[in-house]
Amino acid sequence: MNSGDLAWVLISAALVWVMTPGLALFYGGLGERRNLLHTMFVPIMIIGIATLVWFVIGYSLSFGGSGSVIGNFKHLFMTNVSFTHSTKSLTIPDGAFALFQGMFPIITAAIITGSVIGRVRIKAMLVFITLWLIFIYSPLAHMVWGGGLLAQLGAIDFAGGTVVHISSGVTGLVLALMIGHRHNDQHVPVRPSYVLIGGALLWVGWFGFNSGSALAANGTAVLALVNTWLASAVAVLTWGLAEYQWHKRATLSGITSGGVAGLVAITPAAGFVDPWAAVLMGLLAGFVGFFGITFVKNSFGYDDTLDAFGIHGIGGTVGAILTGVFADKQVGGVAGLINGDASLVWKQIVAVLFTVAFAAIGTFLLAKITEVIAAPLRLTPEEESKGYDTLMHDLTVES
Template sequence: MFRRITAVAALVGVPAFVPAVAWAQATGEVVENSGDTAWILMASALVLLMTLPGLGLFYGGLVRAKNFLSVFIQVGAIAAVASVLWVVVGYTLAFGDTSMNGWLGGGQHWMLYNLDVVYPALEIPESTFALFQMTFAAITPALMVGAWVDRARFSWVVLFCAIWGLVVYAPVAHWVWGGGWLSALGVLDFAGGLVVHTTAGVSALVIAVLLGRRQGWPKTAILPHAPGITMLGAVLLWVGWFGFNGGSALGATASASNAIINTHLAASMAALMWIFIERVVFGKPTTVGFATGAIAGLATITPAAGFVSPGMAILIGAVAAPVCYYAIQLFKMKMHIDDSLDVFAVHGVGGMLGTLLLGLGLSAGLGGAGYDTIGAGSMGGQLGVQALAVAVIAVFSAVATALIAVALNLFVPMRVSEDEEVQGLDITSHGERGWEFD
């Protein structure tokens, strides 16, 4: 783009000392920033890294060996179907011109048709923006896999997530990021505390309740078969999250740098806090605890990553660990809701917590971006709209998820048979074993 503008400038006699970009801006020419574009392309790859190897390994290590492959194929199939549907219809529902009083995007971009050469108000191609957002649409439903491992039917999983992405994810993305009604109220969500983690976390809890407990649980402990694999997955998620949060600045800017620093600090602090809690409660820190704490910190900082100071990010990480840890104790250990891999307690609770803490951390006095420049204009106002968004999105996600799941169950059963569950989904659903020992 820069070379094309320079050539045109030479033809019309623009002086050689006039920068081509400045000339283009002065004459109304739309300019693409190649540096910003390159960063968002890289960030898209990092988010996909989180989804396929990262999330697959993280969840795969936490299940029993007989279900290892089933986790991977579920994550992969969900990402694949979500990506296709995003191009066909999801993008336009989320980021088309707002309609229905800000509730849904219009139909200008079916099949990514009629995209702008450069996305409005940014300096990247709209195709690059659509690609980046596609990776979010892919990982969000895949997060829910952790709630139903060991017992959900593969065909039901794929169909449910395909519908969920259009009925739940796309509308919420429009409300918050696409110029919808929550955005108009001043709601802030830098990289998905509401759009990604609240929707997926709450929906995962609903599915766990509808699906029922795994056989033998909670009387029989169901232990991770490969904590080392879980740790490897967590590390990939940690690194990939730099693209998730840093890319949400939508440019190679100071905001991206701040978001990445905050992301790393929150994950580090939450991981340390989690193993400290384990040391106090159980006497020994664990790799699974370190990995889970890091993910809790990452989920909690996500809505605030580009808006708050590094000091606030450390505080958010320190708060995330005990809150998410005790959410597991409440929902899983006391209420006996079999959200198998704690999707709600880590992602849902973390995302909602971070969304609320953003209302505090935005304060300029705490090093944040300030209420006068973005958001609702004051601490009280910001906390109010953030709390409203959490409540509305949580209720909407829960109700819509229950309706989709129950309706689909009439045609495709949610759960495998008892015999299939005992044998393991790897062999009964996919005809393979993750580990063959001769």
């Protein structure tokens, strides 16, 4: 065991945990006044749910055994997990690995809520999230990081382009389509300062998210952090430019969202590409993210409330494919198109399509099951009009 590696992974785990309260603030600032408190409440509830699911069964299904699609039950309740040595040829104990990986399903599930917040019943959402973590997230984590199907295919995902961002974005879109448009839409960002503070927490946490995924305090961790820094910074500029050209103004909420778009895009590539490629990916991410929440959303007419699909689903897809383009064998050990191996691009495309189909079909089925065992997904028009801050949190707000 290496004490320096262990210290970095533990710090990174704490940084990833901070991302969820950050997302709560970020979403709260972007959301409707009548659901301000509720928008922040739900991600915090998910910290409790996702943590318990991970402890009971999620880690075992994600990283137990050697199946192609799903793990086994060897580590239920985190039994047979050593806190002193590694069975995965790492320099950190298995307990530290389980801790770090356990932060990822929390933020992934929280991202989903942004697509439907304010018009989905809280009971239905919490039941759905529990099922989703078991039957969608855990298999994907196993297939990508646990030696399963997509890993065997040769697709790569450094820190969660497919497992985290595509899966959560697609899930949010499917739920939004199933639930339908909002009634009496009052969606005007009400707290730009919350967006900035939450975005800053996300940003700092993301350094641990990506750099910590090296699972050691080494050169790959440094590369991942540098790439994350560069891509997010460039995306701020390109989003701001796109927003100014489209709306004749640039906003604080907009450029902060641009930073998040850059973070999403670089996530699958952070430890596999050179810094110059990270700059190009960030440049594209700012434009693509803005395009996703404006032109794509308006053209297809879906109601993705806080743009979980536009930023995470589309951004994760672009990042995963570009990883196949820019991966440099001398940097990350895997050759992409720029190194003359076009096959990685096709492997990445297959992984993206598989993730989209798996998340979409699984979400539809789990949403239907949720309606049977819990409650209708959607609030009534009258309940939605009042807002959850009044209905549940005993907070009277102006409509």
